[in-house]
Amino acid sequence: xxxxxxxxxxxxxxxxxxxxxxxxxxxxxxxxxxxxxxxxxxxxxxxxxxxxxxxxxxxxxxxxxxxxxxxxxxxxxxxxxxxxxxxxxxxxxxxxxxxxxxxxxxxxxxxxxxxxxxxxxxxxxxxxxxxxxxxxxxxxxxxxxxxxxxxxxxxxxxxxxxxxxxxxxxxxxxxxxxxxx
Numbered sequence: 067x068x069x070x071x072x073x074x075x076x077x078x079x080x081x082x083x084x085x086x087x088x089x090x091x092x093x094x095x096x097x098x099x100x101x102x103x104x105x106x107x108x109x110x111x112x113x114x115x116x117x118x119x120x121x122x123x124x125x126x127x128x129x130x131x132x133x134x135x136x137x138x139x140x141x142x143x144x145x146x147x148x149x150x151x152x153x154x155x156x157x158x159x160x161x162x163x164x165x166x167x168x169x170x171x172x173x174x175x176x177x178x179x180x181x182x183x184x185x186x187x188x189x190x191x192x193x194x195x196x197x198x199x200x201x202x203x204x205x206x207x208x209x210x211x212x213x214x215x216x217x218x219x220x221x222x223x224x225x226x227x228x229x230x231x232x233x234x235x236x237x238x239x240x241x242x243x244x245x246x247x
Contacts, residue, residue, distance in 0.1 A: 121196035
């Protein structure tokens with residue numbers, strides 16, 4: 067039986083789709099096509115109006131956003147079952163390792179600590195993780211995850227990214243270095 071060029075193309079297409087649907091390769095493809103998030107232009111930056119945002123620490127101390135005045139903040143809304151979240155975590159880990167003493171990292175999920183802890187142990191992550199005790203500020207609300215934000219010391223949104231990204235990019239490191247000064 068001879069296979070035509072069209073049949074070969076169809077087989078290749080089906081295999082590619084199958085690989086993209088299979089969870090381990092899906093995460094790989096998402097990671098492969100994740101780029102550095104863009105930094106908000108000055109005219110698009112907006113300040114977060116935070117009246118009362120409190121977070122329950124799952125593996126960290128509880129936080130009231132008021133305690134983070136004059137601190138650069140990296141906020142990530144994510145879940146253990148989310149392939150784009152999983153895809154971007156290695157780049158976040160590299161960023162976190164280098165900036166954890168200079169930037170406040172908030173990894174926010176609605177999952178319980180047992181689920182998160184199993185996920186972290188399997189991948190050797192140790193991100194400070196929280197559940198929300200009060201409503202998310204309207205400027206950080208998102209209907210999709212991952213949703214990640216970088217806030218300046220005066221809580222201006224410098225980066226707002228929905229979807230997977232490469233957080234270990236030079237542009238993000240340069241932004242953080244500038245914001246820390």
